[in-house]
Amino acid sequence: MSNTDLLPVLEPEAVPCCPPLDERPLTAEEAERTAVMFKALADPVRLRLFSSVASHEGGEACVCDISDVGVAQPTVSHHLKKLKEAGLLSSERRGTWVYYRVEPTVLAAMGAFLARAASA
């Protein structure tokens, strides 16, 4: 009954996104990769879900914990999957539910990318 979702996995040692923004223009390939991550956060519902996970007790949440963003549970699952595919959330199945957690490496890199630009 449970079909395992095999999602693309980021290499643990992979540089998650981007060189310092004020160093040089991004290459086309770097820009494509980085845009995917920003695109994942470019949707209000995904942003609300993302902040729901980040602020949830213990820093993790399952679909069962998130029901107040005004969309149905399958839509919540769909958006969480998108965030995971972009590398912003990691997930772990425990029993019936998949628990999502913010992926610190990727977010730290995106944050640094912007912070460098801010001080450029």
Added chain:
Amino acid sequence: MSNTDLLPVLEPEAVPCCPPLDERPLTAEEAERTAVMFKALADPVRLRLFSSVASHEGGEACVCDISDVGVAQPTVSHHLKKLKEAGLLSSERRGTWVYYRVEPTVLAAMGAFLARAASA
């Protein structure tokens, strides 16, 4: 000696996007506003232009300085305008050209938003 946790505080009138991500779920209105900024960076061409401005000599550039992202000048102008509308670039007309510069306050807030999530 108390270890007061004094986090960098943004000027009240200059809160450009978002409360600390790990504090509470974003409201619908906050998420709408924040999504606009991430959407501006969710396009590879805009990311390349953005990094071109940030890394350009003096931290500013006009359309005349940016010609190597594989799109025509009117398209470059269009994307720079989008980045400006999202609050990520500021601009100043000098003579014939409009010069663009990274808007540090907004970027710092976006960076902090992500960094807080990274340490959540």
